[in-house]
Amino acid sequence: MTKENLSTCYNRIKPYIHKTPVLTSRLVNKQVGAEVFFKCENFQKTGAYKMRGATNAIMQLTKEQKRKGVLTHSSGNFAQALSLAAQSLNVKATIIMPSNSPKVKKNAVVEYGGNIIECKPTIEARQTLANKIAKETGASFIHPSNDPNVIMGQGTACLELLKEQPNLDSIFCPVGGGGLIAGSALAAHYFGYNCHVYGGEPFEADDAYRSLLSGKIETNKSVNTIADGLRTQLGHHNFPIIQNHVKQIIRVSENEIIEAMCFIWQRMKLIIEPSSAVAFAAVLKEKEQFKDKKIGIIISGGNVDINNLPFNN
Amino acid sequence: MTKENLSTCYNRIKPYIHKTPVLTSRLVNKQVGAEVFFKCENFQKTGAYKMRGATNAIMQLTKEQKRKGVLTHSSGNFAQALSLAAQSLNVKATIIMPSNSPKVKKNAVVEYGGNIIECKPTIEARQTLANKIAKETGASFIHPSNDPNVIMGQGTACLELLKEQPNLDSIFCPVGGGGLIAGSALAAHYFGYNCHVYGGEPFEADDAYRSLLSGKIETNKSVNTIADGLRTQLGHHNFPIIQNHVKQIIRVSENEIIEAMCFIWQRMKLIIEPSSAVAFAAVLKEKEQFKDKKIGIIISGGNVDINNLPFNN
Numbered sequence: 001m002t003k004e005n006l007s008t009c010y011n012r013i014k015p016y017i018h019k020t021p022v023l024t025s026r027l028v029n030k031q032v033g034a035e036v037f038f039k040c041e042n043f044q045k046t047g048a049y050k051m052r053g054a055t056n057a058i059m060q061l062t063k064e065q066k067r068k069g070v071l072t073h074s075s076g077n078f079a080q081a082l083s084l085a086a087q088s089l090n091v092k093a094t095i096i097m098p099s100n101s102p103k104v105k106k107n108a109v110v111e112y113g114g115n116i117i118e119c120k121p122t123i124e125a126r127q128t129l130a131n132k133i134a135k136e137t138g139a140s141f142i143h144p145s146n147d148p149n150v151i152m153g154q155g156t157a158c159l160e161l162l163k164e165q166p167n168l169d170s171i172f173c174p175v176g177g178g179g180l181i182a183g184s185a186l187a188a189h190y191f192g193y194n195c196h197v198y199g200g201e202p203f204e205a206d207d208a209y210r211s212l213l214s215g216k217i218e219t220n221k222s223v224n225t226i227a228d229g230l231r232t233q234l235g236h237h238n239f240p241i242i243q244n245h246v247k248q249i250i251r252v253s254e255n256e257i258i259e260a261m262c263f264i265w266q267r268m269k270l271i272i273e274p275s276s277a278v279a280f281a282a283v284l285k286e287k288e289q290f291k292d293k294k295i296g297i298i299i300s301g302g303n304v305d306i307n308n309l310p311f312n313n
Numbered sequence: 314m315t316k317e318n319l320s321t322c323y324n325r326i327k328p329y330i331h332k333t334p335v336l337t338s339r340l341v342n343k344q345v346g347a348e349v350f351f352k353c354e355n356f357q358k359t360g361a362y363k364m365r366g367a368t369n370a371i372m373q374l375t376k377e378q379k380r381k382g383v384l385t386h387s388s389g390n391f392a393q394a395l396s397l398a399a400q401s402l403n404v405k406a407t408i409i410m411p412s413n414s415p416k417v418k419k420n421a422v423v424e425y426g427g428n429i430i431e432c433k434p435t436i437e438a439r440q441t442l443a444n445k446i447a448k449e450t451g452a453s454f455i456h457p458s459n460d461p462n463v464i465m466g467q468g469t470a471c472l473e474l475l476k477e478q479p480n481l482d483s484i485f486c487p488v489g490g491g492g493l494i495a496g497s498a499l500a501a502h503y504f505g506y507n508c509h510v511y512g513g514e515p516f517e518a519d520d521a522y523r524s525l526l527s528g529k530i531e532t533n534k535s536v537n538t539i540a541d542g543l544r545t546q547l548g549h550h551n552f553p554i555i556q557n558h559v560k561q562i563i564r565v566s567e568n569e570i571i572e573a574m575c576f577i578w579q580r581m582k583l584i585i586e587p588s589s590a591v592a593f594a595a596v597l598k599e600k601e602q603f604k605d606k607k608i609g610i611i612i613s614g615g616n617v618d619i620n621n622l623p624f625n626n
Contacts, residue, residue, distance in 0.1 A: 021334050023334075043336065104579070269583065270582065272582075306575065306578050306579050307624060
């Protein structure tokens with residue numbers, strides 16, 4: 001994945017995505033002791049950056065592949081993204097969703113034209129079902145994070161941020177499957193000036209942190225975190241990029257996630273999902289390290305069920 | 314208040330305010346059947362458009378007046394705005410607040426350097442106290458809405474929106490004290506092309522609607538609305554402007570306000586306060602009238618207590 005690949009990818013998907021705003025807050029800067037720039041992918045189509053990778057992946061298929069449709073399994077945001085991207089490109093999308101996915105996310109998939117097939121909430125169940133459907137229909141399976149075309153698409157959020165703020169010292173992303181941080185790390189490597197990429201990860205799903213320590217892909221035994229977008233596993237496409245280009249992964253507790261989310265909601269008036277709050281929580285936790293720096297944070301999404309919030313007591 | 318007055322006012326306050334983004338949503342457009350542009354003053358400093366009027370009013374004082382400080386009574390957003398505007402301009406601000414104001418708003422006033430004096434939650438109590446303090450300290454009383462300099466300042470949000478979207482057919486504002494809608498009506502009159510201004514008002518505090526009907530300023534007997542920013546009364550400065558330049562005031566129920574607020578939160582990922590939802594509720598209610606039009610909505614603010622929301626059951 002070269003600098004040119006990333007530029008071409010950005011130009012390819014540009015007509016299908018929003019250029020999201022970059023917002024700042026005097027109060028956040030004061031709190032962090034640094035200049036913080038929020039890349040608001042919660043305002044992206046379908047409410048999350050995933051629209052970028054989904055669009056790129058579908059656009060790279062052959063005409064014949066497009067005719068047979070696309071297929072993924074996703075606990076949420078990639079499901080919506082693939083549905084809308086497919087609809088925009090006149091392709092049929094089948095989405096395998098765990099039966100315990102939030103209702104608000106299931107509804108959105110249907111609204112964006114995706115065809116949901118439910119499965120048990122285990123990695124094995126969804127993989128078996130995906131293989132079965134791909135075999136029967138000839139649909140192209142597109143992984144939510146472990147796919148070079150998806151990774152490049154996700155990296156365009158960071159690319160856009162760097163076009164607007166070329167002098168960022170550091171960029172923070174949440175780490176789930178690793179697509180966003182791998183794409184961002186490539187974008188920062190090619191388009192930043194000495195710009196380092198950091199990950200925020202919940203203690204409760206810290207496979208990426210442990211994988212960097214051990215040098216091989218580790219798995220999560222349980223994923224008991226409020227950050228539902230980060231319950232997934234690293235893959236073999238994004239892990240080497242993370243090893244080569246991510247400076248550090250900072251782990252945060254569930255309380256730190258909720259406090260960070262509450263702060264952004266109350267003070268910045270932005271609806272962000274818990275997974276996005278993980279990146280800001282990581283900045284807050286290590287703020288001494290980033291004093292007086294210029295920091296970018298990818299606000300990955302805003303898909304929460306507002307009837308079921310962690311801080312309305 | 315001429316076109317030139319408004320331009321000069323805008324240039325005067327520009328260094329002290331945010332140029333807020335204008336956001337759109339495919340889903341909102343589909344729902345309304347029109348093109349809708351949200352002017353996001355919830356991202357304004359202190360979380361509301363009131364920063365504009367407060368800044369303009371203080372900047373118009375003499376050096377001697379500034380030395381003696383400013384004074385207002387406010388149930389919330391103007392209190393925060395005057396506090397921060399005064400702090401930015403190195404002026405002392407005293408804020409008379411009803412004792413039942415939301416805690417989150419009181420805390421913000423203190424944070425912005427305002428000096429709070431509490432009073433009973435009646436119009437008489439706060440007016441008596443304001444007169445007393447003004448007499449004792451020589452502080453200049455600045456009314457939250459019934460003041461020509463405040464009205465002009467508030468109008469600059471609409472002016473900015475029209476600079477970005479010059480071809481709007483209609484602009485919607487919530488109506489409380491009438492400062493925002495009067496300023497917006499002037500801005501649309503001077504800077505729009507055949508652009509009409511509409512107000513949204515709760516049935517539960519419909520003094521402006523009734524005032525337009527009767528031709529004189531009517532008062533609210535009770536103000537039992539969730540839109541806490543709209544519980545105030547029209548004044549003699551803004552009423553004639555509203556009579557001359559506002560096309561229609563559309564009343565909405567409490568349920569319509571909450572539904573509109575919920576829709577904006579869930580679909581646009583914007584934290585808006587109930588008062589802002591009133592303007593969008595008015596659009597939804599009369600959407601047949603505005604089919605295929607280009608509509609601007611001033612999202613007046615985002616100051617809600619996220620620990621006390623109307624839709625988290």
